[in-house]
Amino acid sequence: MSILWSWLVLSISIGVTATLLPSFELKGVWNTIKIAALFGILHWLLGWLIFVVIGVGTLGLGFLLAFVTRWIVTAIVLKITDALSTSLSIKSFGSALIGAFIMSAVGTVLEFLVKAL
Numbered sequence: 222m223s224i225l226w227s228w229l230v231l232s233i234s235i236g237v238t239a240t241l242l243p244s245f246e247l248k249g250v251w252n253t254i255k256i257a258a259l260f261g262i263l264h265w266l267l268g269w270l271i272f273v274v275i276g277v278g279t280l281g282l283g284f285l286l287a288f289v290t291r292w293i294v295t296a297i298v299l300k301i302t303d304a305l306s307t308s309l310s311i312k313s314f315g316s317a318l319i320g321a322f323i324m325s326a327v328g329t330v331l332e333f334l335v336k337a338l
Contacts, residue, residue, distance in 0.1 A: 226335055232257040234327040238320045244312035245320045252308035260302045267301070268294050295321035 232253050239247040247253055271294045276283035283290040296317040303311040311317050 227332075228254075228257055228261065230328055230331045230335065231261055231324075233331060234324040235260070237327045238323040241323055242316065242320055244316035246310040248308045248310075256302060256306060256309050259306060260298060263301055263305075264295070264298045268298055271297055292318070292321055292325065295325065299324075 235247070235257050236250075236253045239245050239253070247256065272283070272290055275290050275293065296314065299311060299317045299320055300314060303309045303317075311320065
């Protein structure tokens with residue numbers, strides 16, 4: 222059940238991001254669920270590897286500033302998701318960074334609300 226709640230929270234955060242950010246476009250409401258699944262799987266499979274590569278590549282600075290590194294990793298995975306899907310269109314990496322920030326903020330609030338229930 223936890224995975225379903227996480228998937229729902231991620232779907233909502235992607236939908237809110239697409240609504241707020243004009244350069245972050247989703248084609249269709251049902252595609253939000255597909256994009257959330259693809260993003261979640263890619264983030265699970267590749268996110269940790271990208272995090273480690275950035276951490277080592279910055280000589281440990283990426284590990285010290287983990288919150289910034291996670292933000293960049295999320296933006297990179299968003300761009301990978303965009304490249305693999307025709308249902309998502311992100312204009313630039315800057316838009317992916319802003320989208321990652323919005324998704325993180327919305328996701329954090331929603332997860333807090335879900336846990337409070």
